[in-house]
Amino acid sequence: MKHLLAVDWGTSSLRGAWLDADGRVLEERASARGVQSVAPGGFAAVFDEHFGAWARTPDTLCLVSGMAGSQQGWLHAPYCECPAAFDDVACQVRWIGPRRIAIAPGLRCEHDGTPDVMRGEEVQVFGALQLLGMSDALLVLPGTHSKWVRVRAGVVETFATFMTGEFYALLRQHSILARSLPPTDAESDDAAFDEGVAKALRSEGLLHTAFSVRTLALFERMPIASLASYLSGLVIGEELRCRPPGADGSVVLVGNASLTRRYARAFDQCKVVVLCVGPEATWRGLWALARRLEQR
Amino acid sequence: MKHLLAVDWGTSSLRGAWLDADGRVLEERASARGVQSVAPGGFAAVFDEHFGAWARTPDTLCLVSGMAGSQQGWLHAPYCECPAAFDDVACQVRWIGPRRIAIAPGLRCEHDGTPDVMRGEEVQVFGALQLLGMSDALLVLPGTHSKWVRVRAGVVETFATFMTGEFYALLRQHSILARSLPPTDAESDDAAFDEGVAKALRSEGLLHTAFSVRTLALFERMPIASLASYLSGLVIGEELRCRPPGADGSVVLVGNASLTRRYARAFDQCKVVVLCVGPEATWRGLWALARRLEQR
Secondary structure, three states: OOOOEEEEEEEOEEEEEEOOOOOOOEEEEEEEOHHHHHHOOOOOHHHHHHHHHOOOOEEEEEEEEEHHHHOOOOOOOOOOOOOEHHHHHHHOOOEEEOOEEEEEOOEEEOOOEEEEOOOOHHHHHHHHHHHHHOOOOEEEEEEEEEEEEEEEOEEEEEEEEEOOOHHHHHHHOOOHHHHHOOOOOOOHHHHHHHHHHHHHOOOHHHHOHHHHHHHHOOOOOOOOOHHHHHHHHHHHHHHHHOOOOOOOOEEEEEOOHHHHHHHHHHHHHHOOOEEEEEOOHHHHHHHHHHHHHHHH | EEEEEEEOOOOOOEEEEEOOOOOOOEEEEOOOOOOOOOOOOOOOOOOHHHHHHHOOOOOEEEEEHHHHHHHOOOOOOOOOEEEEEHHHHOOOEEEEEOOEEOOOEEEEEOOOOOEEEEEEHHHHHHHHHHHOOOEEEEEEEEEOOOEEEEEEOOOEEEEEEEEEHHHHHHHHHHHHHHHHHOOOOOOOOOHHHHHHHHHHHHHOOOOHHHHHHHHHHHOOOOOOOHHHHHHHHHHHHHHHOOOOOOOOOOEEEEEEEHHHHHHHHHHHHHOOEEEEEEHHHHHHHHHHHHHHHOOO
């Protein structure tokens, strides 16, 4: 393989990167053509439209992670069962055509009688660990659906999803609290965010603490412009309050700068040490997976 | 007073009852003209349209509880501060005109640095306790915003709001889980509801457990028609998981039959004994308050 076309095809976005044989990112592209915007049967055309020139370059491997492997995606790549090593993931990629385009599977685990799933984050997990040179960690990938992932000796033992970003959006846009909040988010207010985190960590749960956004506004105890940051602190603090046992040492945070910055502030209140890795974890994970596929 | 016109004017509904001097309900009326549907200055006309004939009957007192006393309501009746006895609430009613129509105040308490409020539920609390002949209880009033109210020696010491009904509606209608659920609720499935409650009680929080609605649907581990009941169990179970210390003996549940039935099932899993009081608590509370006003 002289080049890797690495693609992260999520629910609402499509991102691709063009890498050399050593894993260096030469160029990146992103668009809003997430899986939910593509009609059944339309994936090859969207892929070609975005990445055709790269994909047709000789000696190029194309590797796609994320929701493109779901039942509503390009080609169904069934979940890999946890505990799952990197090799297990490599074993379960599915090929489109003659070994030129591969779709990565997601991960599935079972906890307390219910399954949990991820698609795309597993690539970031392996990429982040490789960038850090680690094989044991608790990783946190914040987002619409945050993932907490326990890795030991390079094996994803188990993980858990928290609907943190989605709960924030629901409360921000559709709940009674939206009436107390300004229509668009003002600049982030760190002090208000920290206050929300602290309140959440002291509390029993978000069902109760969320109502304080309304009462603080009602009695003008917090400036309107700070309430969205406070609510963000309540919701992220709630995620940390629910954190699994063993999260008291350090965690690896994987995500974009604005999210990891917020989470790092919140973890600081829990006295948890944080290592941050940016979105480059995706490209590194896909590159490492491509190398593994070549060796097989 | 020969008659009492008792009115519960909430955010989204308007209910009134016509009572005799002994507190017997002679007739009831309800409509969708909640406070949020009435333009500023329009309250007297809506009141007259619904209850004018009753209100004009000689020797009739009109007593209104709920959001009609809020800043966006008919006449602002400032919150009564907790701890609050029944007499404190009576002291703070506000009169419209020459002592014919009174607006009840709500209650306010302070906990962990943030205020909490109720409007209307305080009347149900006093009414339920009078119907039961009790003066010490932990009361739970389920709803869009559930209230947990601690009363000792007839005094509301403190209370807490849980946005349970609203979280259910947000998840049911606006979240990713809505895609897994049938468009309209099927008949309630008690077994699925109980499973949701049990899961919530074992868990750390709803941010995580809510995602199981999606995965149970994804792997066809629960019939689609049962998922809404399961989600209802998760959300109500979450409220009970967060319950304040001292809720391990018995609680008084105040609300309509379908809601109190669900909560009673959930409390049963916590081994908490439940006494149920229906919506008649509102009329009894307003009647008791009217009697107190006469004695003043």
